[in-house]
Amino acid sequence: MKINTLPVKTWNRLRMNDHDAEKDFDFKTFKYKEECPEGVKTGVITVGYDEGEANPEHFDESSGSRYSFGKGLRTGFGAEFKEALNKSGAPVTVYDFGEGKEYDTPLYQDFNFTGEANFGNIVEYRVGDGSSATVIQFVTSEGAGNSEIFIQSRYRLGKGARLTLVQIQTLEKSCTFYNDIGGRAEEDGEFNLIQIILGGKNNAYGVFSSLEGKRSSFTSELAYELGNDEKLDINYVADHTGAQTVSNINVSGVLKGSANKLFRGTIDFHRGCAGAKGAELEDVLMLDEGCENKTIPLILCDEEDVEGSHGASIGKPDEAKIYYMKSRGISEEEALRMIARSKIASVERKIKDERTRERLAKLHGEESL
Amino acid sequence: MKEKTQVDDIDRSLYDFRYEDKDAYKVEEGLTEDIVRQISDEKNDPDWMREFRLKALKIYNEIPVPDWGPSIDGLDMEHIVTYVRPNTERMHTSWEDVPEDIKTTFDKLGIPEAERKSLAGVGAQYDSELVYHNVRKEVSEQGVVYTDIESALRGEYGDMIREHFMHLVPPTDHKFAALHGAVWSGGSFVYVPKGVHLDIPLKSYFRLNAKGAGQFEHTLIIVEDDAYLHFIEGCSAPKYNVANLHAGCVELFVGKNSTLRYSTIENWSKNMYNLNTKRAIVAEGGKIEWVSGSFGSHVSYLYPMSILDGKGARTEFTGVTFAGNGQNLDTGTKVVHNAPDTSSYVNTRSISKDGGISTFRSSVVINSNAKGSKSAVSCESLMVDDISRSDTIPAMDVRTADADVGHETRIGRISDDTVFYLMSRGLSEEEARALIVRGFADNVSKELPLEYAVEMNNLITLEMKGSIG
Structure with missing residues (x-):
């Protein structure tokens, strides 16, 4: 099955147009731990409802059916994946944050996979008009062996709603992880995504952010560290249809050993999104011979009154920086470690939740940033 | 409310004139083995070339059309005439001997004037055949060869051409490379000996006059070590209401510490499918400089490629694409770093107006043996109105940690x-x-x-x- 499909194809011989995922949908729903802030309604619906009008029969009454995906949900993994997933009849856990609410504490979700199996979870966050919510997903494993793990996170943001989704992934280096995200924002809706990738052997990450409402925005910060023969395949799409919409995609990471990473990033300006702005920035540090980096940043522009930009810097560490650090008594090995660590740390600092920062610091054996 | 722009179509009267081709010899429309044999007979090909053509035709029939890029559904090979010989029996070295209508065509385009003023040599192709070729005496005295490729193929450079012909762009490369291999006709051969520095440029000009025809010229340039050449290519055609096709092929071999500058101003008419392939291989310390202006064609697929095959080899690509009404121009470049300390610099501009679509597409591959290599790609796009489209699709594939790759893209409107x-x-x-x-x-x-x-x-x-x- 093809996932992470590039919105516009290029030369097939580059092998960047899509990712071959040997994914089936025979997975077990995993019972994760969560801490849900007071006032959030939850319920379970069935995947596939979003094709056309929402079907109230599939809704838990407590979750309500206030919002619909309307034109249908799009996620980073693409249409072929969606079609197969919809046939699976898998459950979707819905979190409805309601309207006009500002939550002091995040929704914590702890996916600590244990035992070897194929796991899959679909979660949906609905943040109503004027509400603001944070969701923190920790994805870890213990004794999960060669498990294939799939998480799909969907979101729907009402007018002036804000969702910050933090995903920290520290799976064992034997796991395969499929992480798919998609959703839409109405007028002034704001989707902030922070992703930190420290584990997993084969990782596929997809994001499709539909900026339909006027002045809606999508900001993404992704950091990764890959070593040995680990693989990471990414497909980000910022889909601008609303006027004055804004997207910012920042990706930075470190490749070691024979790690292999492919980043597809698309800013798609549709006709009518006048005044929209989109920017992508990528910074890749390659530390060892044998690692491979592929990057394909697309800007598709069907509207005159927009500003789009992309910048990328790929390669070895700055020699002047290492020289300076050595002159201060730091060994080259330690200097490289510090430079690599700074790539991840700069994104970790964007996480405002103290508890999560402490957990991350503990993971790195450091004091909280 | 913002003021909107409305753009008239280009005044192409300079290029948009035509002559009846009633005296010309043509093969039938379409592409069959018989037609390929007929072209081969017409060319008096050596046996190896005839076999080459037939093999390429087989490959053409096996390869699908690209599933990426602009649509070429409007191009029906069943209605393309792949070979048109103009009403002249042979190539001329004196401008006075060229038939009147062809001479008038090139006079209008300013070719002889340019030759007198600033060129070291000129080749002029009309439909499928070169009709004029001339090189200054002082240039040929330095050992520079600038001639039509077919004469060279049958003459003393036959072995050299056999060794290099479609070596860089094999027919298996893509469908239209295979098509070129099967029906190629005309084009130039340039050989610059070791140590020769040609201060003034050579130029080839391609004119496709016949309605519903294809032009498949082959340009082969070999620049030996420590040499310099600037080669200029220009092309145009009158507009017809049926599709015309250009599937030329350019193969450039740049020797050690040599520089080849290849400049193109492409201004085909807006019924043209321009599916051209250009490729250069650069030896140690050598440099290929591409300067490319794309203004014409209905649909273009054009990505000059540089293979940096020797230590310290360099490429510079400077391009501008201007897509107007009814045009879908997919242009860019490809670079392969295949040796240590190689460098590439790509600097392009795309302009879209009046419903035109421009796409910048590129790939930079830095192989694991290209340690110490550097690449910088910069592409900027300008949208002149709100009915046009501009896409950028740059790809980078880096397989060594010892590389320095930078890329920047900007897209916007006139302030x-x-x-x-x-x-x-x-x-x-x-x-x-x-x-x-x-x-x-x-x-x-x-x-x-x-x-x-x-x-x-x-x-x-x-x-x-x-x-x-």
Whole structure:
């Protein structure tokens, strides 16, 4: 099955147009731990409802059916994946944050996979008009062996709603992880995504952010560290249809050993999104011979009154920086470690939740940033 | 409310004239083994070339059309005439001997004048055949060979051509490379010996006059070590209401510490499918400089490729693409770093107006053996109105940690503030916008010899005429 499909194809011989995922949908729903802030309604619906009008029969009454995906949900993994997933009849856990609410504490979700199996979870966050919510997903494993793990996170943001989704992934280096995200924002809706990738052997990450409402925005910060023969395949799409919409995609990471990473990033300006702005920035540090980096940043522009930009810097560490650090008594090995660590740390600092920062610091054996 | 622009179609009267081809010899429409044999007979090909053509045809029939890029559904090979010989029996070395209608065509396009003024040699192809080829005496005395490729194939350079022909662009490369291999006709052969520095450029000009025809010229340039050559290519055609096809092939071999500058101003008519392939391989310390202006064609797939095969080899690609009404121009470049300390610099501008679609597409591959290599890619796009489209699709594949790769893309519109400022200095809005676009494209014009830069600026001015409504 093809996932992470590039919105516009290029030369097939580059092998960047899509990712071959040997994914089936025979997975077990995993019972994760969560801490849900007071006032959030939850319920379970069935995947596939979003094709056309929402079907109230599939809704838990407590979750309500206030919002619909309307034109249908799009996620980073693409249409072929969606079609197969919809046939699976898998459950979707819905979190409805309601309207006009500002939550002091995040929704914590702890996916600590244990035992070897194929796991899959679909979660949906609905943040109503004027509400603001944070969701923190920790994805870890213990004794999960060669498990294939799939998480799909969907979101729907009402007018002036804000969702910050933090995903920290520290799976064992034997796991395969499929992480798919998609959703839409109405007028002034704001989707902030922070992703930190420290584990997993084969990782596929997809994001499709539909900026339909006027002045809606999508900001993404992704950091990764890959070593040995680990693989990471990414497909980000910022889909601008609303006027004055804004997207910012920042990706930075470190490749070691024979790690292999492919980043597809698309800013798609549709006709009518006048005044929209989109920017992508990528910074890749390659530390060892044998690692491979592929990057394909697309800007598709069907509207005159927009500003789009992309910048990328790929390669070895700055020699002047290492020289300076050595002159201060730091060994080259330690200097490289510090430079690599700074790539991840700069994104970790964007996480405002103290508890999560402490957990991350503990993971790195450091004091909280 | 923002003021909207309305753009008239280009005034192409300079290029858009035609002559009846009633005296010309043509093969039938379509592509069959018989037609390929007929072309081969017409060319008096050596046996190996005849076999090569037939193998390429087989490959053509096996390869699917690309599933990426602009649609080429309007191109029906069943209705393309792959070989048209103009009404002249042979190639001429004296301009006076060229048939009157062909001579008038090239006179109008300024070819002999350019030759007198600033060129070391000129080749002129009309439909499928070269009709004129000449090189200055002092140039040939240095050992430089500039001739039509077919004479060279049958003459003393036969072995050299056999060794290099479609070596860089094999017919298996893509469907239209295979098509080229099967029906190629005409084109130039240039050989610059070791240590020869040619100060003034050589030029080939391609004119496709026949309706519903294809042009498949092959350009082969070999620059030996420590040499320099500037080669200029120009092309145009009158507009017809049926599809024409250009599937030429350019193969460039750049020796050690040599530099080859290859400049193109492409101004095919807007019924043309321009599916051209250009490729250079550069040896140690050598350099290929591409300067490319794409203004014409209905659909273009054009990505000159540089293979940096020797230590310290370099490439520079400077391009501008101007897509107007009814045009879908997919242009860019490909670079393969295949040796240590190689470097690439890509600097392009795309302009879209009046419903035109421009796509910048590139790939930079740095292989694991290309340690110490550097690459910088910069592409900027300008949207002149709200009915056009501009896409950028740059790909980078880096397989060594010891590399330094940078990339930047910007896309935007003409700044209202800048137009306002220029108008406050006495320019009309149309003049202000044309000036901004010319300035935007000056990365290419400043790389061209003066007279070609003027031609390019005139083309931009023509394109921008009537752009204010």
